[in-house]
Amino acid sequence: MTEATLWSRLLRPVLLTLVALFFLFPIFWVFLMSFQTNEQILRIPPSLFFSPTLDNYWGLVSGKLVTAAGTLELPFMRNLWNSVVLSTGAVLLSLLLGVPAAYAFARFKFRLGEDIAFTLLSFRFAPPLLVLLPLNLYFQTLGLNDTYIGLIWVYQLITLPLILWIVRGYFEDISPDVEHAYRVDGHGWLKTFLKISIPLARPGIAAAALLSFIFAWNNFVFALILGSSSIQPVTVGALAFVTASGIQYGQIAAAVVLSILPTLTLALYAQRYLVEGLSLGAVKG
Amino acid sequence: MAATAEVAGARAPKQSFSRAALPYLLSLPALLVCIGILIPFFTAVYYSLQRYNLAMPFLRGFIWFDNYKDFLSDPAFWNTVSISLIYTALTVGIELLLGLGIALLLQRPTLFNNALSIALMLPLMIAPAIASLMWKLMTNPNFGILSYLVGLVGLTDFKWASDPSTALLTVVLVDIWVYTPFMMILLLAGLRGLPKQPFEAAELDGVPASFVFFRITLPMLLPYIITAALFRMLDSIQQFDIIYAMTQGGPGDKLMVFQVQAYLEFFTYTNVGRSSALLMVLWAIAYLLSHQFIKSWLRLRERARGQA
Amino acid sequence: MSYLSIEQVRKSFGKTTVLEDVSLGVERGEMVAIFGPSGTGKTVLLRLISGVFGPDAGDVLIGGHSVIARGPEERDVGMAFQNFALYPHLPAFENIASPLRARGLAGAEIERRVRATAELLKIDHVLHHLPRELSNGQKQRTALGRALVREPKVLLLDDPLRNVDAKLRYEMRVELPRLLKRFESTVLYVTQDYKEAMALGERVAVLNQGRFQQVDRPAAIYTRPGRVEIARLFGDPTINLYPCRPAAEADGLAIELFGSRLVLPRAAGETAGRPCLIGLRPEDVQIQLEPAPGAIPVELDAVTPLNVRTVLFLRAADRSEILATCSESVGARFGRGHRQVFMRLDLAKALLFDQASGQHLPAAA
Numbered sequence: 010m011t012e013a014t015l016w017s018r019l020l021r022p023v024l025l026t027l028v029a030l031f032f033l034f035p036i037f038w039v040f041l042m043s044f045q046t047n048e049q050i051l052r053i054p055p056s057l058f059f060s061p062t063l064d065n066y067w068g069l070v071s072g073k074l075v076t077a078a079g080t081l082e083l084p085f086m087r088n089l090w091n092s093v094v095l096s097t098g099a100v101l102l103s104l105l106l107g108v109p110a111a112y113a114f115a116r117f118k119f120r121l122g123e124d125i126a127f128t129l130l131s132f133r134f135a136p137p138l139l140v141l142l143p144l145n146l147y148f149q150t151l152g153l154n155d156t157y158i159g160l161i162w163v164y165q166l167i168t169l170p171l172i173l174w175i176v177r178g179y180f181e182d183i184s185p186d187v188e189h190a191y192r193v194d195g196h197g198w199l200k201t202f203l204k205i206s207i208p209l210a211r212p213g214i215a216a217a218a219l220l221s222f223i224f225a226w227n228n229f230v231f232a233l234i235l236g237s238s239s240i241q242p243v244t245v246g247a248l249a250f251v252t253a254s255g256i257q258y259g260q261i262a263a264a265v266v267l268s269i270l271p272t273l274t275l276a277l278y279a280q281r282y283l284v285e286g287l288s289l290g291a292v293k294g
Numbered sequence: 295m296a297a298t299a300e301v302a303g304a305r306a307p308k309q310s311f312s313r314a315a316l317p318y319l320l321s322l323p324a325l326l327v328c329i330g331i332l333i334p335f336f337t338a339v340y341y342s343l344q345r346y347n348l349a350m351p352f353l354r355g356f357i358w359f360d361n362y363k364d365f366l367s368d369p370a371f372w373n374t375v376s377i378s379l380i381y382t383a384l385t386v387g388i389e390l391l392l393g394l395g396i397a398l399l400l401q402r403p404t405l406f407n408n409a410l411s412i413a414l415m416l417p418l419m420i421a422p423a424i425a426s427l428m429w430k431l432m433t434n435p436n437f438g439i440l441s442y443l444v445g446l447v448g449l450t451d452f453k454w455a456s457d458p459s460t461a462l463l464t465v466v467l468v469d470i471w472v473y474t475p476f477m478m479i480l481l482l483a484g485l486r487g488l489p490k491q492p493f494e495a496a497e498l499d500g501v502p503a504s505f506v507f508f509r510i511t512l513p514m515l516l517p518y519i520i521t522a523a524l525f526r527m528l529d530s531i532q533q534f535d536i537i538y539a540m541t542q543g544g545p546g547d548k549l550m551v552f553q554v555q556a557y558l559e560f561f562t563y564t565n566v567g568r569s570s571a572l573l574m575v576l577w578a579i580a581y582l583l584s585h586q587f588i589k590s591w592l593r594l595r596e597r598a599r600g601q602a
Numbered sequence: 603m604s605y606l607s608i609e610q611v612r613k614s615f616g617k618t619t620v621l622e623d624v625s626l627g628v629e630r631g632e633m634v635a636i637f638g639p640s641g642t643g644k645t646v647l648l649r650l651i652s653g654v655f656g657p658d659a660g661d662v663l664i665g666g667h668s669v670i671a672r673g674p675e676e677r678d679v680g681m682a683f684q685n686f687a688l689y690p691h692l693p694a695f696e697n698i699a700s701p702l703r704a705r706g707l708a709g710a711e712i713e714r715r716v717r718a719t720a721e722l723l724k725i726d727h728v729l730h731h732l733p734r735e736l737s738n739g740q741k742q743r744t745a746l747g748r749a750l751v752r753e754p755k756v757l758l759l760d761d762p763l764r765n766v767d768a769k770l771r772y773e774m775r776v777e778l779p780r781l782l783k784r785f786e787s788t789v790l791y792v793t794q795d796y797k798e799a800m801a802l803g804e805r806v807a808v809l810n811q812g813r814f815q816q817v818d819r820p821a822a823i824y825t826r827p828g829r830v831e832i833a834r835l836f837g838d839p840t841i842n843l844y845p846c847r848p849a850a851e852a853d854g855l856a857i858e859l860f861g862s863r864l865v866l867p868r869a870a871g872e873t874a875g876r877p878c879l880i881g882l883r884p885e886d887v888q889i890q891l892e893p894a895p896g897a898i899p900v901e902l903d904a905v906t907p908l909n910v911r912t913v914l915f916l917r918a919a920d921r922s923e924i925l926a927t928c929s930e931s932v933g934a935r936f937g938r939g940h941r942q943v944f945m946r947l948d949l950a951k952a953l954l955f956d957q958a959s960g961q962h963l964p965a966a967a
Contacts, residue, residue, distance in 0.1 A: 021399060025410065028396055032414050032471065038439055039428050050437045110324035117317035125321055127588070128328050132335075134584035136532045138553050139573040142560050143337035165327050173324065178599070186687035189654040192674040193681045194748065195704030198316070208691050227421035229535045230553075244423045248539055251427060258437065265428055269420045276419035280412045284483045287418075287476060288521075288594070 036269075042262035050258050065263035084238065085264055088246030092268070094157055095232070095242055096225040099164035100172075100218050106165070107172035108214060112206060114173070115180035126173060133170040140166065141234045148235055155237045163231050168221035175220070175286055179213025180206065216282030223272045243268035341570035348564035361571035370547065370555070374572070378551040381462070381537075382530040385469045390523055392470065393477025400478075401485050411482060418475040422468075426539035429468045430455070458545045465540050465549060469533065477522050484518030485511070487598075521594050524587035528580055552576040605630035606651070606756050606788050611660030613646055620646050622812030624660070633782060633789040634817075635803025637796055639835065642809050644792040645684065648758045651790070652679045664756055675704065680754030680787070684761045686745040688733040694720075694744045695729040701752040719751040722781065739770045750785055757787040761794060775801055796836045800824070808832050828962050830955040833881050839913055839925045842882040845957060850874040855954075861919035862898050866949050868965035873954055878963065881953035887926035888946040889914055891935065897944035900924065905936050916945065 042050060044061035069085045114122045132140070144163065145154070153159030183206060191201045207214070229244040236245065247264050276283060345357045365371040396414070400407040417425065432440045433454035444452045455464040488511070496506045512519075534553040537543065543554040550558075552572060559569035604627030613621040620643035628634050636644050649655045651662055653674035661668050669677045680701070688697050695716055696703075702712045720726040723743040728736060736744065742762060749757060763771045779802060782789055793799050799806045800820035807817040808828075816828035827833035833841045846857040848866070855866040855873060857880060890897065904915040912933025916924040924945070936943065954963040 025399055032417055035428050106323035109320040113317040113320035119317050122321055125324050125328050131584055132331050134528050135580055136553055136573050136576045138556050139338050139577050140331055140334045143334040169327055186683050186685055190687040193652050194701040195675045197675055223419055229423035244421045247427055248423055265424055268424055272419045273416055284479055288480055
């Protein structure tokens, strides 16, 4: 009994604090850093107390970086915009392609459906470079290598399986009788799909859309291989600008903060669905 | 009698045409994406059987399995295999233990535990490439907080990812930071979904906690552990983002895992054939793993659907 | 020609054939109860008629026209589902209005007709509620309202009283025929409850083993079941059945049963010498305490009072078990204990079935 008390009174809080520190401190530290000047960052020992500055963010927003060597152009806002376009575009396309297919897989048991569903799933787990490297050569011939459309198409590899499998589960949960009743009432198939099936699966569709947005936003390797600098998202862009000479560390931190802010916000907003989405519906949240 | 039945039978299929076509129409777009993936995949298979270097297009030719045969005697290939396996074993093993530990700490669904479990998910929502960037900042020798901290305990010249002896550990640390939450969250959901009766019975009987854990909790949690571990193995053996962003496979060839090696083979040495063959080897490993994973995942999914 | 006719319909799912050869004609305005044990494809049949499924073979005609090529939305068939199948995201009003909206009626007309139907079903006060806010009885009425509001030519009711409590079931059993008469629809009513089938159907169609085994007036099904299975399905407690081999006698058909020789007052016909099953309804078995000529001595094993009736469990000299029913007042005379009693059988009402085929063997005319 005393052993258990000691455990819950002392050890547990200590362990939890260590865990929270390890997983959350890096985010906190980079966040602080993004409000510091280079001198403050380089000060030893590091201090929690400093007068915060927004200069790092202004530098990113204005796209001009003033260094001792001169003024540099920073395409970071462009990268941020590219991320928005690519992720939103990929999710919208996936919804357009995936929701009807998910419905078909849920409602009609047909051989081809299972084959498509599993092919998409198995390629979700295949090495992305396997598909990307040949595509890189194809894209050059097709003239797709500098277009949003090309990348959005390839992003389907991430977003489509997620939407397909999550939404499929939600469609399976709707009683087919509800749809039958609507048909018998005199409504056509399409109207039934739009007025009954889609509204009833809406929570699943929203969850899948949010999650696939997060995954699309966080993708790195697709754009690294297929995107030229004009369409590169933040993941690739931020990395590129660390190597740019004369960069200010505070600005890197600010760039990190700006590029993780959208996904963190969405994740907190959609946390109810995260578990189910991460496990593709294998675990109910 | 038989004649009428035949006439009626002939009439039946008429109505079913549009009905039968509907699922195919609905899944046609997804099918096109599937084909869009399969074409480059088969192209890669084809390349892997060729001598194909972008810098020497005139040497291009079909050589069957020579790319694969060359691997057998190539120390760089075996280095890749062993680094990839070590990386996978370390990351999945540590993340599993850590994730299970945290899940057990947060098992009771109190407000505080729920809030903390959501907060702990945040690293998972950060792009691994960006997370690597964060850790690069933290391990920067000039101002990195981690460099400062290890400096305090006397390790003044700790080089983290740029030192061959600590590079692997540093990258593994980043992987743990990003992906432990995944293990934690899946196992936590699994733990909380376990039936209550065996635990209540054990408590009534006064069974010691260690016995409950090893004989009840762990076996019942096993399907979740296996599924989560297989999922992470699939990811880990193919890790690219973190390693590429941290060290680009270096220092030297210390972190040349499959995909990084294939990337460099393609873009630095323009050796398309060899790069494709390397990826095919990785694909074969991933395929076996994903087969197992999908099986255990489907079982869990069935169970989750049954509960709902 | 019947208004609704189902012709040689067959339907399989994978390897299991649910409906093998189903034919039925229903007159305009008639109400036919489809009765059968669970899993015999009653629901499937309704879905074939409403167009939710397509049959593998056969045809469905409404008003003389085949509707098999039409989708469910083009058949003008009203249907109430066993699980109600209400639209969870729409209030009761919109649930009921759905068939009218599909026809593109004007808003005021929809409002009027939904209100009228809701008043008839006594749910006009909950029309703005979502289905999850309704009680089971209200849900059931909403589902019924949705099927009725369009005044369909054909109305399919799939065990609509299955998921409601006993009191409401009783009320609706009384109310439903009255309601349905107002709409002059041709009604198919599916149920698993033989009493409900007999109470509601002008005719009862017994669906078993993939086909209609008997379609007849409720009383006829009870007194002259076409097959031994039907005799078993109708009646509570179930009919007593014993194997026997009748022999022709001058005064009728003699059988050896309960250690006695019984003579059925009917002509031998083709039944003599053939292995048969004899069926005795529990209510045709009378028990008395005193011996009498023709009464068979049996042991009374248990007395179970059941509402107004009492069920007696008897054992004959040859160890066969017999169920009998009697009124409560008569049952009270036997006490509770085990005792010797005497049994009289109303052999004129006994049913004979062919043991091999299960076919009813009617008394030769």
